[in-house]
Amino acid sequence: MKLTERFSVNPARISGRKNLAALLKDDHLATLHGRKKVQHILAYYKFPLVILCILLYFIGYHLYGRLTHKDVLLYTALVNVTAGETLTEKLEGDFLDYLEADTSSCKLELYTGLYLTDDELSTWHEYTYASRMKILAAIEGQLMDIVLMNKEAFDAFSQNGYLYDLDSFLSANDPDLHEAMKHNLAGNIVILEDNADDLVLDPSLPYRAVTQEHFYGLDLSGTKLIRQAGFTDTVYLEVIANTPRTETVVEYIRWFTDTPGRVPCRLDTIISQSPQERFG
Numbered sequence: 665m666k667l668t669e670r671f672s673v674n675p676a677r678i679s680g681r682k683n684l685a686a687l688l689k690d691d692h693l694a695t696l697h698g699r700k701k702v703q704h705i706l707a708y709y710k711f712p713l714v715i716l717c718i719l720l721y722f723i724g725y726h727l728y729g730r731l732t733h734k735d736v737l738l739y740t741a742l743v744n745v746t747a748g749e750t751l752t753e754k755l756e757g758d759f760l761d762y763l764e765a766d767t768s769s770c771k772l773e774l775y776t777g778l779y780l781t782d783d784e785l786s787t788w789h790e791y792t793y794a795s796r797m798k799i800l801a802a803i804e805g806q807l808m809d810i811v812l813m814n815k816e817a818f819d820a821f822s823q824n825g826y827l828y829d830l831d832s833f834l835s836a837n838d839p840d841l842h843e844a845m846k847h848n849l850a851g852n853i854v855i856l857e858d859n860a861d862d863l864v865l866d867p868s869l870p871y872r873a874v875t876q877e878h879f880y881g882l883d884l885s886g887t888k889l890i891r892q893a894g895f896t897d898t899v900y901l902e903v904i905a906n907t908p909r910t911e912t913v914v915e916y917i918r919w920f921t922d923t924p925g926r927v928p929c930r931l932d933t934i935i936s937q938s939p940q941e942r943f944g
Contacts, residue, residue, distance in 0.1 A: 734771040737763070738912045739802065741775035743795070743813040743821075744788065751893045752776070762919045775802065780817045809907040810916055812884070818900045822852035822880045828903040831879040838914045844923050850881035850900055887921055 740755065747755065756774050760767055778795040779788035802808040803826060811821065821827050830849055834842035858873035881900035884890045890899050901920065903913055918925065 734769055736773050737765065737770050738810065738909055738916055739773045739775070739808050740810045740916070741778055741799070741802070741808055741812070743778045743780060743799070743811055743817040745812050745814060745895075745899060747776065748893065751889065754889060759916060759919050763915065773807075775808070780820050782816075803904055803906065806906055806908055808904050809909050809913055811902045811904065813900055813902065814897050815900070818850070818852060818881050818902065821902060822878075823855045825854050826902075826904060827854075827878075827880040828905045828907075829878040829880060830882055830903060833903060833910075834914075834917075837910055838918075840925055841914060841918055841923055845882060845917070845921065848883045848886065848921075849879040850883050851877050852880045853877050854880075882917065882921075884920065889920060 737760070752774065756772055757767075759772055760770060775798070777791070778799060779791040780795055780799075781788045781792055783789060799808070811817075813821065831842070831846070834845060853875040854877075856874045856876060859869065859871065863869055863871060881902050884899045884901050885895075901917065907913055917923075
């Protein structure tokens, strides 16, 4: 009697094992239970289970991305500029409030920790190469629109031809804003051609370059945000030459300089653009 009770099995459990075995097409699985069943499954079905887990991960990741996706209205960056927590929060959030944007579906991207310097004694020098690669990739992908920087970075961006001439840019896109900002425009040079390659072969040659001067920067020293942040050096605002988000750029400059005259309908125009139109 005791022997019979010891080996008695619930019919429902037998049926469940048979169904699982049928699903996996493994008749031997129906005869196993407990730890042996788990060991059998891991031994013979490890690869399909790994594939299933990977598929579930990608499906979950894709669904999460779709549910949490936000349109980037503007890509901004700080180069050779270290912003405190308060200024960073203002740069990331206050502009969206100014636009009355829905922050559940829109955001502003702010790149920080970017440094460019030729001074080997500078604490920033070790970050220069990685920063340059990030900057070039962002510009190439049209994922950088506005940059705030110091004079050294301003010189580097100007000489390499990365920037819009703000005198022409503002006069073409917003004449009123151009009139308000023209006294704060900062000039710099772009190198059209030089003999840098020849100098590599013969360092004794004098350096020669053909340059042009344009108003590539906007001096932000008199703006409320920069004054409150307490910067001792001049901070410049520049617009990357290949930005596809010119309307948002104009609104950002208007917001940053606290210049009245925002056009409310512009945000609707930006949001209604397709991803191809927005990101090039």
